[in-house]
Amino acid sequence: MLTNLNIPFSRNWPLHLMIFVFAVYWGFTAIAPTDRIQWLMESILPVIVVLVLAFTYKVFRFSNASYLLMFIFLCLHTYGAHYTYQGTPFDKWLKASFHSQRSYYDRVVHFTFGLLWAYPFRELLTRAAAQRGFWSFGIPTAVVFSCSACFEIIEMVAAFVAGQHGEEYVGLQGDVFDTQKDMGLGLAGAVISMGILAWYLHGHPTDDNPLKGIEKKLK
Template sequence: MLTNPDIPFSRNWPLNLMIFMLAVYWGFTAIAPTDRIQWLMESILPVIVVLILAFTYEVFRFSNASYLLMFIFLCLHTYGAHYTYEGTPFDMWLKASFHTQRSYYDRVVHFAFGLFWTYPFRELLTRAAALRGFWSYIIPVAVCFSCSACFEIIEMGAAFVAGQKGLEYVGLQGDVFDTQKDMGLGLAGAVISMCMLAWVLWRKKVKKRQ
């Protein structure tokens, strides 16, 4: 059920369950967020992603494994949007326990983007563009890295347009290299994702030969 992309939507209960859980979770976090304006800004991209996936479902269906990875990432992002990325309970715990000077949840989500989205990108490229072999691991990493760069550009645009709220949305927290670090973590997550997948597929080939 996690790998077959040809299951009809009505009988695809794992995907239906994920949609239901995400809708309930998103609705719950929409209630009294820490900063309503920042929540709206953070919520635009996930809504766009969900709409794209919904409208293209009949044209291209991802496997449930890909939908699960996207679901996990969207939940992580929604959590940050509710509390603001600088004020999550996770960061409050870090600051209280390890006396950290900045909030690190945004770094976690950037890493998670690379870790969780590279597999769906690879699935899209291998099935729609017939990508094979070595390049089926390298190009998805490049796509994910490009998406990270595009998001940083979007953040820059938001900072120019929205003033102080835009600066809070960017969340540099005094680090002039925050953008580069965020992109680097996304790249690291993507590389780890593809290395793990390559190892799993290699192990399967070895077992078949035996």
């Protein structure tokens, strides 16, 4: 089903490249971040994700397509952590060009979380639990929504513990419905991702990996 699953880690050069690029990128963004305390708080979850993927690699090996999607998301998050989600160059451009009063990069990352992580969650579900049919798309969407809710709870706890830095970490920016909107965007991203995948597989019932072409080019 997924063409690179039997490649040993020693010969999986696309994964080596992703690890190297992210390590260099993460190290570069660790130099003089806008707010060191907030950067540390934002960096905890990516470090946990990378460690979990590393220690479970022999037990469950994702496809390079899934690793690529996770890599893109981690880079987006790391970018926001370096500048703080309220002060990225993207937001400065947005405010200058469209006279926006709010920083929207955090909304972009919440949306891309659902868009990019639903596929790896589905791969885990279909291979580890042999789930097929509607629930192979519905459960990953629910998992994304649940993860978004858990992250909002973590933000709330951080706000209580860290005081002012915690409030900046939460990033409400005066919007009392910020939490609900963030969760909604994560859900929307997952629905779009799984909707596109379901549409693709409906037209290609024998191909359960629409990113196979990308993987072949990476080999």
